[in-house]
Amino acid sequence: MREKSPGRILLCTYLYSPAGSPRNIRWDNFVKILSARGWEIDVLTIQPGIDCTEYDENFHLPPNRVRIIRTYAGFFYPRLTIGWLPFGFLKGFSLLKACRYDLLISVSLPFVANMICFFLKKIFHLPWIADFGDPWVFNPTFLEARKVEKTEIDIRIKIEANILKNMEKIIVTTEETKNLYLSKYTFLQSDTIKVIPQGYSPEEYDKIEAEKSSKFRLVYTGVFYRDIRNPSSFFQALQKLNLPPEEMEVLLIGNIAEEFKTMASSMNLKGVQFLPQVAHNRAIALQKGASVLLFLGNKGALQLPAKIFEYLAARRPIIAIKMDDKDLATPLIERLQRGIIVKNDPQKIADTLYEIYRLWKEGKLEERFLLNEMPLEYSWKNLADSLEEILFEFTRKEN
Numbered sequence: 001m002r003e004k005s006p007g008r009i010l011l012c013t014y015l016y017s018p019a020g021s022p023r024n025i026r027w028d029n030f031v032k033i034l035s036a037r038g039w040e041i042d043v044l045t046i047q048p049g050i051d052c053t054e055y056d057e058n059f060h061l062p063p064n065r066v067r068i069i070r071t072y073a074g075f076f077y078p079r080l081t082i083g084w085l086p087f088g089f090l091k092g093f094s095l096l097k098a099c100r101y102d103l104l105i106s107v108s109l110p111f112v113a114n115m116i117c118f119f120l121k122k123i124f125h126l127p128w129i130a131d132f133g134d135p136w137v138f139n140p141t142f143l144e145a146r147k148v149e150k151t152e153i154d155i156r157i158k159i160e161a162n163i164l165k166n167m168e169k170i171i172v173t174t175e176e177t178k179n180l181y182l183s184k185y186t187f188l189q190s191d192t193i194k195v196i197p198q199g200y201s202p203e204e205y206d207k208i209e210a211e212k213s214s215k216f217r218l219v220y221t222g223v224f225y226r227d228i229r230n231p232s233s234f235f236q237a238l239q240k241l242n243l244p245p246e247e248m249e250v251l252l253i254g255n256i257a258e259e260f261k262t263m264a265s266s267m268n269l270k271g272v273q274f275l276p277q278v279a280h281n282r283a284i285a286l287q288k289g290a291s292v293l294l295f296l297g298n299k300g301a302l303q304l305p306a307k308i309f310e311y312l313a314a315r316r317p318i319i320a321i322k323m324d325d326k327d328l329a330t331p332l333i334e335r336l337q338r339g340i341i342v343k344n345d346p347q348k349i350a351d352t353l354y355e356i357y358r359l360w361k362e363g364k365l366e367e368r369f370l371l372n373e374m375p376l377e378y379s380w381k382n383l384a385d386s387l388e389e390i391l392f393e394f395t396r397k398e399n
Contacts, residue, residue: 005065007395008040010095012088012116013107014081015045025280025306026133027107029201029380030387035065037388042066042099044092044116046073046084069095081110088116096124102395104128111136111160118163127394131171131196134303136160138180161185169390173197174328177302196386198306199378200313208281210288215271216248216360218319218353219290221283222307224260228299231260234321237349238269243357245271250294251286253278287314291360295320295339297327304328309378312338315371319352337370 011031015024035041047070071091074083095101104126106117114130121128137156164170164185170193172178178193224231231252238250253275264272278286287293293311295318308329311318318339322330333339342352359365376382 005038005040007102007391008042008100009034009103009105009391010042010044010092010101010120011105011107012044012092012113014084014110014113015043024107024133026198026380027131029199030384031066033381033384034388034391037384038065039391040065042095042101043068044088044095045070046077046088047071081112082115084110084112085115088112089119092116092120093123096120096126101126103391105131107131107133108136109134109139114163118166121166127168128166129169129171129390129394130167132177133173135172135177135180138184138302157184161187164188167192168394169194171196171387171390174302174304176328180302194386194390196383197378198304198309199380199383200309200374201380202313202374202376204281205284205288205310205313205315208284208288211282211285212289213249213291215246215291216243216357217289217291218248218250218294219253219286219292220251220294220296221253221287221310222305223254224256224296225298226259229296229323230299231296232263233344233346234294234296234349235264235267235269236346237353238272239267240346240350241353241357243271248357249273251275251290253283253286284310284314287311287316290314290316291365292316292356293318293339295329295333297321297323297329299323299326304332308332309374312336312378313374315373317356317365317369317371319349319356321349336375339369 011027013024013027015027031041031043043066045068069091071084071087074080074085074087076083104117104121106113106128108114108130114136117128117130120126137153137160164181165187170181170188172181172193172195174197175195178190178195181193182188182190223229241248249271250269251273255277256274261274264274287310293314293316295308295311297320298305312332318333320329320333320339320341321344322341323344330341333341340352340356342348356365359368
């Protein structure tokens, strides 16, 4: 531990989603790594509601460098995140009055974290860095799923533009997202936006034992979306494949919407199990023990889903269903020779599944792919180095 802290940060983030999904894995890791390097971090976040079944009271962080400050999430929680704005702002205001901070950092989604830091910066004039795990206005899930009216989009663009103008640095996870922001908000400069991708923890994957099955097991961890990540073609492929449940099982794990469970039920799919959100350690164990990991790319993607890095770290074969030519995961999977890419067509998916099943049956599945270690360039520690370079831009001037 360093004798002198390189800086003190007020980090504003939900950490837990309104639906009760687990902590923000990205910033859970960044906070642990930065605090171990001497940074003092106060995490301003919400008090999870009773629906947060995955709430981790321990939140294993070094106690002498990190404080977790929780506030009421708002009257409309969990339906509207904006309800956190007054409570988060008031607590942030009291913290900034009482303590000397060097930096503000906001993590979104939800965008309300940026709104809180926007008002805090206006009063206290601290440098402000925002990490956009996902875009806000131009998020494909938001635009396509709700068929948003142009008037609402225009209002959001004005809000986002005003907020972006007050940030010193913006962090995004892909070059595609960076280019989107530069094209939509022409006042932004390229060096204002830094790309730090999603990552994984090699230590975590090394220490967790695989949870295996004697069956040919497909594992999917995550969620589905009607417009950008729809499993209907995959379900149709399972119908065509029609392997007996004593031979094959499909585990779909996460906060999966009822419409997709109903879809699978109506198709009378055999061997398909929907598991609720599980602890992160259990998800890793199931990923490592899978015969094959199922990955659905995003249609019209700007983002590279975080779970692709976890899948690669699990060192199991991947069947990746490519929704369109904009899918960002495909080049990475192909470069590492970790899986098979298939178009979003029921027959093609069924044929690919059968080929992989046949390899598994013959004991040749391991030979087909390169299941070596994931490149360390995507480890959280390596990515934290890039993040720390940004932090030093605003702290070394003062220290």
